[in-house]
Amino acid sequence: xxxxxxxxxxxxxxxxxxxxxxxxxxxxxxxxxxxxxxxxxxxxxxxxxxxxxxxxxxxxxxxxxxxxxxxxxxxxxxxxxxxxxxxxxxxxxxxxxxxxxxxxxxxxxxxxxxxxxxxxxxxxxxxxxxxxxxxxxxxxxxxxxxxxxxxxxxxxxxxxxxxxxxxxxxxxxxxxxxxxxxxxxxxxxxxxxxxxxxxxx
Ligand SMILES: C[S@@+](CC[C@H](N)C(=O)[O-])C[C@H]1O[C@@H](n2cnc3c(N)ncnc32)[C@H](O)[C@@H]1O
Numbered sequence: 001x002x003x004x005x006x007x008x009x010x011x012x013x014x015x016x017x018x019x020x021x022x023x024x025x026x027x028x029x030x031x032x033x034x035x036x037x038x039x040x041x042x043x044x045x046x047x048x049x050x051x052x053x054x055x056x057x058x059x060x061x062x063x064x065x066x067x068x069x070x071x072x073x074x075x076x077x078x079x080x081x082x083x084x085x086x087x088x089x090x091x092x093x094x095x096x097x098x099x100x101x102x103x104x105x106x107x108x109x110x111x112x113x114x115x116x117x118x119x120x121x122x123x124x125x126x127x128x129x130x131x132x133x134x135x136x137x138x139x140x141x142x143x144x145x146x147x148x149x150x151x152x153x154x155x156x157x158x159x160x161x162x163x164x165x166x167x168x169x170x171x172x173x174x175x176x177x178x179x180x181x182x183x184x185x186x187x188x189x190x191x192x193x194x195x196x197x198x199x200x201x
Contacts, residue, residue, distance in 0.1 A: 009074040013076065024054055029185070030184040030186065031195055039064075051115070052072065055071050062088070072095040072098075076096055107140065108135050112143060113145065122161070128169070133172075143197040146166055147160050
């Protein structure tokens, strides 16, 4: 497979329309839920969820009362499903576009990562780290989960990796608050995920 295709929204649309969405666990995962629970009272901090798919994290944050939650996603199908599931979520916070082309008027305070990084062609990983840093305010947080697993040579996502490799991408822009094996991953991902919390320098 030509890895450039993974940047083509039609590739992702096809995965949703044919139901090849094995990454989608149908609910928020415990590491993200537990992190969100300790964010404190809901406020207007700007939160971005890139490659959010069915956006269970956005739904959860919205239900907690966070008002400035944004989703960026290239495939219209999960966005439409999310709108139908959570009609009270502000439509203007659903950004149907390429994450790498985002150019917001205001920086974000928090970016949430889950199975977006591993869906990108690995050649884009350094650019992902740079883009996250560009989108965050100084002191802003990039948090989430990264696979700490070797999936072998693959034609399609997910693409694996390890902590030492990832550190090289994030170290130029971020201080590492947490970059350890997650203890509360969902069962199929146990022992294969890093819980990541990085502060923009
Ligand atoms: C593996 S899925 C993960 C979805 C979601 N994070 C989850 O855990 O269920 C990757 C998602 O990233 C989206 N995507 C891929 N490239 C993108 C890009 N450049 N900008 C925004 N979304 C993108 C895909 O459409 C897909 O929904």
